[in-house]
Amino acid sequence: MLRRIASIVVAAGLLLASGIRASQLSQVDRLAALSAALDAKLSATVTRGDVPGLVVIAAARDRILYQGVFGKAEVGRERPMTADAIFRIASMTKAVTSVAAMQLYEQGRFALDDPAEKYLPELANLMVVESFESASGTYKVRPAVKKVTIQHLFTHTTGLGYGFTSPIVRDFKPRAGEKYAAGPLLFEPGTQWMYGTSVDWLGQLVEKLSGKNLEEYFRERIFAPLGMFDTFYNVPENKQGRLVTVHQRQDGRADAPLTERPNQPQRPVTVFNGGGGLSSTAGDYIRFERMILNGGTLEGARILSTDTVKLMSNNQIGKVAVRAVKTALPNLSMDFTFIDDRTDKWGLGFLLTTQHVPGKRSAGSVSWGGIDNTYFWIDPARGIAGVVMMQFLPFADTKALAIYDTFERGVYLLADESRKSSR
Numbered sequence: 001m002l003r004r005i006a007s008i009v010v011a012a013g014l015l016l017a018s019g020i021r022a023s024q025l026s027q028v029d030r031l032a033a034l035s036a037a038l039d040a041k042l043s044a045t046v047t048r049g050d051v052p053g054l055v056v057i058a059a060a061r062d063r064i065l066y067q068g069v070f071g072k073a074e075v076g077r078e079r080p081m082t083a084d085a086i087f088r089i090a091s092m093t094k095a096v097t098s099v100a101a102m103q104l105y106e107q108g109r110f111a112l113d114d115p116a117e118k119y120l121p122e123l124a125n126l127m128v129v130e131s132f133e134s135a136s137g138t139y140k141v142r143p144a145v146k147k148v149t150i151q152h153l154f155t156h157t158t159g160l161g162y163g164f165t166s167p168i169v170r171d172f173k174p175r176a177g178e179k180y181a182a183g184p185l186l187f188e189p190g191t192q193w194m195y196g197t198s199v200d201w202l203g204q205l206v207e208k209l210s211g212k213n214l215e216e217y218f219r220e221r222i223f224a225p226l227g228m229f230d231t232f233y234n235v236p237e238n239k240q241g242r243l244v245t246v247h248q249r250q251d252g253r254a255d256a257p258l259t260e261r262p263n264q265p266q267r268p269v270t271v272f273n274g275g276g277g278l279s280s281t282a283g284d285y286i287r288f289e290r291m292i293l294n295g296g297t298l299e300g301a302r303i304l305s306t307d308t309v310k311l312m313s314n315n316q317i318g319k320v321a322v323r324a325v326k327t328a329l330p331n332l333s334m335d336f337t338f339i340d341d342r343t344d345k346w347g348l349g350f351l352l353t354t355q356h357v358p359g360k361r362s363a364g365s366v367s368w369g370g371i372d373n374t375y376f377w378i379d380p381a382r383g384i385a386g387v388v389m390m391q392f393l394p395f396a397d398t399k400a401l402a403i404y405d406t407f408e409r410g411v412y413l414l415a416d417e418s419r420k421s422s423r
Contacts, residue, residue, distance in 0.1 A: 029419050038410035039068055046071035050399040051390050052258055053081035054249050055282040058386040058411040061294050066414055070333050074245040076085040076260050086242045087389045090276045090370030094199040097274035098154060098349025100206045100217055102308050109209045112151040119208055122181035123148050129184050132168045146189045153202040157183030161196035164329040193322050203274015214272035225301035226287050231280040232268045246372055247392035258392055282389045289385035292378050312348040313366050322346055336396035360408050373400040386411055
C-alpha cells in the first residue's frame with residue numbers, strides 16, 4: 001500500500017510537471033496523494049528528531065479516514081513503533097471518567113447542581129487561600145462562601161489546581177495540626193477556571209455511587225461494550241512489551257534533544273484516579289471518540305443518550321474563561337492554551353471550541369490531551385475525530401503541538417477531498 005501511495009505521489013508530480021492539473025487525477029488518486037503527503041510530513045518530524053515516534057488516527061462516524069505509524073517506541077533500544085502500541089494517556093482519562101459519571105446522571109443518581117459534599121464528605125467545609133508567600137510558605141486561609149457542586153467537578157471550576165498549574169499548590173505545606181482532604185481552594189467555587197484535580201473527585205463519585213472501582217466500572221460499562229480491549233489502569237503482563245517509553249526534553253526546553261526517562265516498573269494499581277492513569281492505544285481511543293461523535297453509540301452499543309452527549313458538549317461555565325496556563329513546573333509542562341483563551345469554554349469533561357478554526361476544527365468541537373503529549377479532538381459539525389499519541393515531556397511542547405496541528409490540517413484536507421466525491 002505504501003509503495004502504491006508513493007507511486008501515486010511520483011505520478012502526480014510528473015503529471016503536474018507535464019502541465020496536467022491535479023484536478024485531472026482521479027478522486028481516488030487525489031486522496032491517496034493527500035494521504036501520502038501527510039505521511040511524509042509526519043515522518044519528517046521523526047527524521048528531524050522532533051519526536052521519537054507517534055501513532056495517529058482520524059475517523060468519520062462510520063469509518064477510519066487516516067492512520068499513520070511513525071518512528072520508534074523506544075529510542076535507546078531502537079524498538080519500532082507499532083499500530084497497537086500502548087501509551088500512557090494520563091488526562092485523556094478525564095473524558096472517560098466524565099462519560100461514566102454521566103451514565104449515573106442519566107440514572108438520576110445525582111443532579112449537576114448537587115453539593116459535592118452530599119456524596120463526598122471530604123469536600124465539606126473547604127478553605128480558600130486568601131494570601132500565600134512563596135518564599136516563606138506563610139499563608140492565610142478563610143472558609144469558602146460557596147459550596148463545590150458536581151458541575152464544578154466536571155468543569156475545573158472548583159478552585160482546585162495541580163502543582164504544575166499553580167505555584168501555590170506546588171509550594172503549599174499545611175501548618176502543624178492542619179489537615180486538608182482537598183485544597184485549600186485557590187478561589188471561590190464557580191468563579192474561575194483552573195486545571196487541577198477536580199475530576200479526581202468525580203472519579204470518587206463514580207465509585208461511591210456505582211459500588212465499583214473505576215477499573216471495574218469502565219471495563220463493564222464502557223470498554224467492553226465499545227470493544228476497547230487494550231485500555232487499562234493495569235496493563236496485563238503479556239501486553240506490557242507494547243508500552244511506549246516516555247521520553248524527556250532536557251531542562252524542559254522545546255529545542256533540546258529528547259532523552260529516555262527510566263521506565264518505572266509496572267506496579268499494580270489498587271487506587272484508581274478519575275483524572276489520569278489509563279493506558280490505551282490510538283485504535284481504542286478513536287472508538288471512544290466515535291461513540292461521542294455518533295451521539296453516544298457505536299456499532300450497536302449505546303453508552304450515553306444523544307441528549308446527554310449534547311449536554312456534555314455545551315458551555316457549562318457561562319462567562320468564565322478557560323484561561324491560558326503558565327507552568328509552575330517547566331520540566332513537566334510548558335505554558336499552554338490550545339485554541340483561544342479568550343473564547344474557549346468547558347463542557348462536562350471536555351474543552352469546548354466556540355469558534356471555527358480555519359483549516360481545522362469547527363465551532364462546537366471538543367478536545368483535550370494528556371501530559372505525555374497525547375491529544376484528541378471531536379468535531380460533531382463535520383463528523384470528524386482524531387487522536388495523536390506521542391510519549392514525552394514536557395506537556396504542550398511546541399514541537400508536539402506543531403505535529404498535532406500538521407495532523408489535524410492534513411485530516412481536514414482529506415475530508416474536504418472526500419466530500420467533493422460525494423456531491
